[in-house]
Amino acid sequence: MPEGHSVHRIARQFERNYVGRRVAASSPQGRFAEGAAMLDGRTATAVRAVGKQMFLEFDDDLWLRVHLGMYGAWDFAGEIIADPTIASANGRMGQTNQRGTDLDAPILDSAGENSLTSIGAPRRARVRVRMSEQTTGLGAEDDQWPPPVVGQVRLRLLTDITCADLRGPTACQIQTPDEVAATIAKLGPDPLVDDIAAGEEQFTAVVARKPTAIGQLLMDQSVVSGIGNVYRAELLFRARQNPHTPGRDVREEVVRDIWRDWVRLLAIGVETGQMMTMDDLDPDAYRAAMASRDDRHWVYHRAGLPCRICGTAILVEEMATRKLYWCPRCQA
Missing domain, CATH: 1.10.8.50 (Helicase, Ruva Protein; domain 3)
Structure with a gap:
């Protein structure tokens, strides 16, 4: 299950890539068709993460609540603007003992991912955000737009340049402001x-x-x-x-x-x-x-x-x- 840091990172990317943009919403899988129809054509206006849950606000006071749970994942594709507060952190926040560590050269994990810039992918790359970390596929660019639907996509959020596909969440629902407040009030x-x-x-x-x-x-x-x-x-x-x-x-x-x-x-x-x-x-x-x-x-x-x-x-x-x-x- 994604822990708090992952959800906050995801929210930051929605802040940079979706807030202020008109969104086309659909449910290729069909399980969220009614909710997607309510969001389709609206503009994303704000996003917030609390613990393991993310809340994306749209105009007319509609909110999308997503809790990834054990199996949920977001796939991003297209032009993704990196969050500079992540990309420039050099891994040192709270790590005062790490001064002098050369992080200009990428640090790659076993999947070939540099986590410092893992949600700052180049044009037409796909970025999967799941579990505690992110993996990025940096192979040949795919010129097809929108990208083809792969697997069971509960919700697709599409702007003119960015696509986010949601799979397997524990919760994906439309909420009113009062319902959002009630959900958050139950959290520590x-x-x-x-x-x-x-x-x-x-x-x-x-x-x-x-x-x-x-x-x-x-x-x-x-x-x-x-x-x-x-x-x-x-x-x-x-x-x-x-x-x-x-x-x-x-x-x-x-x-x-x-x-x-x-x-x-x-x-x-x-x-x-x-x-x-x-x-x-x-x-x-x-x-x-x-x-x-x-x-x-x-x-x-x-x-x-x-x-x-x-x-x-x-x-x-x-x-x-x-x-x-x-x-x-x-x-x-």
């Missing part, structure tokens, strides 16, 4: 949307009264917005916190540290396009981490491998139907 604080200090107080207060394990609370979008499986595992390890401890039994200073760490890691994720959770890396190690998830995380996806700190084998177990990775010694 998002550091990129809400006042950070107020968000810390709200998060701390909610956790303090919950008997639920802290490992489950971090995945509860009504407690805090945007955290998914990867960030959950990494935040708990970085805090050296046992994931099974009831929220109300976690020391207040630890809860506050987790919030502040989430503020920092979310910002890094938005600017780099990667869930970078390792600290104090030298330039070579940083480049390796940007290129490979195996070098990017403390415990996530490392079941059976030695803890990077104590050498104990990392455990994996199921918590609330999701895989939880943790170190039984460092997080005892």
Whole structure:
């Protein structure tokens, strides 16, 4: 499931490529035909992301709510204007220890993607935005416009130069302003949307009264917005916190540290396009981490491998139907 940083990156691209433009909307799959008809011919006027959900506003106070869920994906095609706040970040936001890292040369992952500019593709390229990162196909340019529909497209949003295809979302619906407000009101604080200090107080207060394990609370979008499986595992390890401890039994200073760490890691994720959770890396190690998830995380996806700190084998177990990775010694 896409985590908060991915949805904020997607929203930034809609801001640059759709807001202020008239949109042709259709539902090639047919499952959103009525909603697409309501949007067709309207102008996109605003976009916002809160946690794992994106809201795209059109004129006459109509909003499109999209929650990608486990299998949802956006495919962009055409002329895509890169977000300069992403493209110029050089992967250093919150990474003060990375000064001097040469990022003018691209850092490519195993799919050949440079995440810093992954949603800044050249003309007629396709960019898929799914899960935690983005992949871009930079092969031969396709001169066909609009691009052919591929697969089960729930919603196609088309401007004169840009196409966005939505597949497999958990939620894709038209909402009124009041319905949008009601949806957002059910979500916990998002550091990129809400006042950070107020968000810390709200998060701390909610956790303090919950008997639920802290490992489950971090995945509860009504407690805090945007955290998914990867960030959950990494935040708990970085805090050296046992994931099974009831929220109300976690020391207040630890809860506050987790919030502040989430503020920092979310910002890094938005600017780099990667869930970078390792600290104090030298330039070579940083480049390796940007290129490979195996070098990017403390415990996530490392079941059976030695803890990077104590050498104990990392455990994996199921918590609330999701895989939880943790170190039984460092997080005892």
